[in-house]
Amino acid sequence: MSTGPGTYADSGVFVCFEGGEGAGKSTQSRLLREWLQGAGYSVLLTFEPGDTAVGRELRRIVLDPATGELSDRTEVLLYAADKAEHVDTVVQPALDRGEVVVTDRYVDSTLAYQGAGRALDVAEVERVARWATHDLRPHVTVVLDLAPAHGLGRFEERDRIEGESLEFHQRVREAFVAMAAADPDHYLVLDARLPVDEIAAAVRDRVAPLLHHARRGSPTR
Numbered sequence: 001m002s003t004g005p006g007t008y009a010d011s012g013v014f015v016c017f018e019g020g021e022g023a024g025k026s027t028q029s030r031l032l033r034e035w036l037q038g039a040g041y042s043v044l045l046t047f048e049p050g051d052t053a054v055g056r057e058l059r060r061i062v063l064d065p066a067t068g069e070l071s072d073r074t075e076v077l078l079y080a081a082d083k084a085e086h087v088d089t090v091v092q093p094a095l096d097r098g099e100v101v102v103t104d105r106y107v108d109s110t111l112a113y114q115g116a117g118r119a120l121d122v123a124e125v126e127r128v129a130r131w132a133t134h135d136l137r138p139h140v141t142v143v144l145d146l147a148p149a150h151g152l153g154r155f156e157e158r159d160r161i162e163g164e165s166l167e168f169h170q171r172v173r174e175a176f177v178a179m180a181a182a183d184p185d186h187y188l189v190l191d192a193r194l195p196v197d198e199i200a201a202a203v204r205d206r207v208a209p210l211l212h213h214a215r216r217g218s219p220t221r
């Protein structure tokens with residue numbers, strides 16, 4: 001997967017959690033927010049897909065099993081539309097205010113699920129996703145690595161993507177780990193089977209040195 005130089009915000013701090021289903025992304029993003037707020041930082045916790053008005057509609061379409069089959073390219077474009085709206089109206093404005101933005105999933109999810117998971121040209125998928133996000137990249141992406149059978153077992157109900165085969169989810173897992181290996185300065189890979197507190201401590205250690213870019217105070221959203 002090509003990564004290119006990318007664009008990194010020079011105000012605020014952009015942190016992303018990635019990984020398969022049930023890996024603990026929501027748990028860890030909430031814990032990071034609590035810690036950052038406790039230390040007085042202005043934090044915005046967000047997620048993809050669906051944390052804007054149009055994103056909520058897009059989320060319903062891409063995840064509802066009632067949607068049924070979609071063309072793979074349609075799926076890429078729906079996720080890309082969610083990202084464009086998310087970056088322009090939520091992520092970039094918060095970074096411009098100097099906040100710490102913590103997102104549960106971002107571009108790497110498109111590269112892993114639509115690029116590696118579906119039978120699409122990963123370089124083409126990447127061009128679309130980078131265009132949609134002005135190539136804005138997280139200062140650090142935490143990959144919570146977990147065998148798909150383990151993660152899917154943490155839930156009873158399955159959405160459109162969770163219902164895909166184990167082989168699909170295995171390709172997704174391998175893609176996350178490969179992206180991290182290709183750019184170790186901007187990634188932290190953690191074993192998602194570790195105790196919650198141990199993972200949270202490793203995340204704090206990785207994020208703490210980035211905080212000189214961040215503003216203290218209450219979040220504005």
Ligand code: Z5A
Pocket residue numbers: 019020021022023024025026027028048049063079105106107109110111113114154159161162163192193194195196199
């Ligand atoms: N998708 C895509 O295809 N392309 C894209 O560009 C984007 C997304 C952005 C979004 O689903 C779906 O969209 C996702 C990828 C696709 N699809 N799938 N499949 P979502 O937002 O509804 O869900 P998710 O992102 O997959 O997250 P999740 O399934 O809700 O799980 P999580 O946030 O990673 O885990 P959690 O909720 O924090 O924890 C799950 C359970 O495990 C819970 O009971 C916890 O208490 C427990 N847990 C958490 N950590 C631990 C540890 N360390 N040990 C033991 N148990 C734990």
